[in-house]
Structure formats: structure tokens, C-alpha cells
Amino acid sequence: MSLVFYTNPMSRGRIIRWMLEEAGAPYETRFLRYGEEMNSPAYAAINPMRKVPAIVHNGHVVTECGAICLYLADAFPEAGLAPPPAGRADYYRWMMFAAGPWEQANVNAALGVNVTAEQSRMAGYGTFDRALDVLLSLVPEDGYMLGEKFSALDVYAGSHIGWAIEFGSVPATPEVEAYIKRIRARPAALRAVELDDAAAAEYGPVRS
Template identity: 85%
Template sequence: MSLVFYTNPMSRGRIIRWMLEETGAPYETRFLRYGDEMNSAAYAAVNPMQKVPAIVHNGQVVTECGAICLYLADAFPEAGLAPPLAGRAGYYRWMMFAAGPWEQANVNAALGVQVTPEQSRMVGYGTFERALDVLLSLVPETGYMLGGKFSALDVYAGSHIGWATQFGSIPATPRIAAYLDRIQSRPAARRAAELDDAAIPEYGPAA
């Protein structure tokens, strides 16, 4: 089995690092610096978008964070990161919501893009406020997004919530803080953060 992980420690690759650690599968990390390394022809052969993260599993390339999380949950079922097939409606629905409408809304807001009421019919999220309300509705009082069992949805959507809280676009309410503590205190989450934090001095944007 071959599993190669392309990333930068200050990128969305942190989500995939966490997911990989949750699977317990062995993998090789290849850090890429922003600039020439990420824009090289060699990496374009892996991901023509020339961005991280990406994985190559047994010769199969997977890019885009949401897709990688879904793939890894299926590739390593023994980790129990995906619900049974019959119970995946909400799992797929909210993974794609976080990957699409929420990320678009959050990035546009961060960039200062003002969407008019007329334009709201064209964008995939309507309004930032609507997308935020939907995202926050996923945060449970207890347990995890799909109930009592942690899943890849908590890794992916939970990472978005963690970042948005850190940068102030989501309020750090007691319910959100408690949920983030539950997921971020997991051993795999801690290991992943330690590995990426240790690599920042060498591979971060300022390196």
C-alpha cells in the first residue's frame, strides 16, 4: 500500500493531516513550499490546479479537501469515519454544503465581496448570513454532527468552524467552544496539529 500526502503546514492540508491521523494508516508526507515548488511541472502532474492538499493512494490521485476526506473514510473503513451506507444522506449533504456554499460565502466575506440581493440568486450560498446560520445549525449541544459517533464530517466541517471562529467570522459561543474542544482534543487531532506546527518554520510562507 502506498499513500503519499502533498501539503503545506499553513494550508487546508491541515484538514487532511487530521483525517489521515484518524485513519491510522501509514503515509508519506511531501511538503511543498508556496511558490516555485507548488508551481512546478512535477507537482502539476499530480494536481494541475497546483495547490495543496493532494493524496496519491495506490496510484490514484485525489484532490479537494472534501473529496479527500470522503475517499479516506471509504478507503479505510476500519477507522469508522463514515456512517453505514443507509445513513449517509446527511453525511453527504453537509460535507458538500461545507465544501461549496459555506466556503464560497466565507471566502467572499473575507475578501470583502459584496453580493447584492439580485446577485444572491446566482451564488451558491444566497447570503453569508444564511450560510452561517445553516453551518451553525450543525453544531450539536453534545456528541457530534451525525449524533453520538465522530465522523469525517466533524473533521471537515469542524475544521471550517474552527478556522472561522479563530478569525472572528463565527462567534465563539459556549456551544461552539464545547464542540470544538471535543473534536480538537482527540489524539489524532493533536498529533496532526503537532506535526504541522513543527513544519511551519521550514515550510511556511515566510520560510
């Protein structure tokens, strides 16, 4: 089994680091600096978008954070990070919501892109406030997004919520803060932060 993880410690790759640690499978990390290394022909052959993260598992390339989380949950089922196939409706629905409408809405807001009422029909997220309301509806009072069992959805959507709190686009309500504290206290999450923080000084402070 070969599993190679391409990342930068100050990027969305932190989501995948956490997911890999939750999966519990051995993997090799290859850090890429922003600029020449990430834009090299060698890496472009893996991800033509020239973005991190990416994984190569047994010769198969997977890019895009949401897709990598879904893939790893299926590739390593013993970790129990995905519901049984018959119970995946909410799992797929909210993973794709976080990867699509929420990320689009959040990035546009950060860039100062103001969508008019007329344009909201074209925008996949409608309006930022609507997307935010839906995101907050996923935060459980206790347990995890799919109930009592932690899943890849908590890694992916939970990471988005945690970062959005740091950037001020999600309100730090007691319920939201308690949820983020709960998932970030997991041993795999703590290991992932330690690994990436240790590499951050060498590989740069810029987020992708």
C-alpha cells in the same frame, strides 16, 4: 499499499493531516513550499490547480479537501469515519455544504465581496448570513454532527468552523467553543497539530 500526502503545514492540508491520523493508515508526507515548488511541472502533473493538499493512494490521485476526506473514510473503513451507506444522507449533504456554499460564502466575505439581494439568487450560498445560520445549525449541544459517533464530517466541517472562529467570521458562542474543544482534544487531532506545527517554521506561514 502506497499513500503519499502532499501538503504545506500552513494550508488546508491541516484538515487532511488530521483525517489521515484519524484513518490510522501509514502514509508518506511530502511538504511543498509556496511558489516554485508548488508550481513545478512535477506537482502540476498531480494537481493542475497547483494547490495543496493532494493524496496519491495506490497510484490514484485525489484532490480537494472534502473529496479527500470522503475518499479516506471509504478507503480505510476500519477507522469508522463514515456512516453505513444507508445512513449517509446527512453525511453527504453537510460535507458538500461545507465544501461548497459555506466555503464560498466565507471566502467572499474575507475578500470583501458583497453580494447584492439580486445577485444572491446566482450565488450558491445565497447570502453570508444564511450560510452562517445553516453552518451553526450543524453544531451539536453534545456529541458530534451525526450524533454520538465522530465522523469525517466533524473533521472537515469542524475544521472550517474552528478556523472561522479564529478569523472572526463565526461567533464563538459557548456551544460552538465546546464543540471545537471536544473535537480538537481527540488524540489524532493533537498528533496532527503537533506534526504540522513542527514543520511550519521551515515551510512558511502563508495559508493557501
